[in-house]
Ligand code: DX5
């Protein structure tokens with residue numbers, strides 16, 4: 001694994017001031033923007049889609065990492081590529097055989113990611129890890145920010161790191177804060193998604209620095 005990278009989850013930002021939030025995050029040292037797309041079907045919440053992401057794209061050169069918490073990702077992922085996303089991650093629970101999707105996302109020149117929910121067993125993704133550039137291990141049940149970190153998912157992170165070595169980007173999402181990030185880093189995660197622990201702080205830069213410091217193990 002490389003050095004720890006922070007990807008703020010935009011779910012908790014002030015959507016009335018999106019442009020300002022983006023520039024605050026850039027100034028704060030964010031290296032990736034994590035975009036939580038929820039369809040009100042795969043998860044019991046709705047967020048935003050390609051139209052909003054297109055506008056975000058116009059405001060920043062940071063890599064955009066779309067986390068698609070949607071049903072039928074094979075039907076929709078291209079819209080997120082067209083909107084300017086750099087990485088597209090969809091769920092194994094939404095697409096039990098993700099091989100074709102992962103290949104198509106890669107062929108489009110994007111980072112292809114596969115996400116796994118806390119109750120889903122590792123065996124479900126194991127056969128597809130080679131076909132992915134990134135695996136996103138969910139450390140909360142997806143749908144809402146501000147939930148409690150579930151340490152029981154950490155063995156998935158360690159197994160992924162053992163299996164794939166340095167090739168794979170391992171990301172962790174949900175309940176990441178200064179108290180939880182070092183356990184995820186020790187297990188082998190390197191891309192840390194954080195919503196509340198950044199957006200609840202007055203100083204995003206200080207929050208990102210504190211997280212990075214705790215993750216640097
Ligand atoms: C949860 C989303 C996360 C979430 C993270 O469904 O995928 O990205 O917004 O928020 P926190 O850091 O508050 O758990």
Ligand code: ZN
Nearest residue numbers: 036067173193
């Ligand atoms: Zn997410």
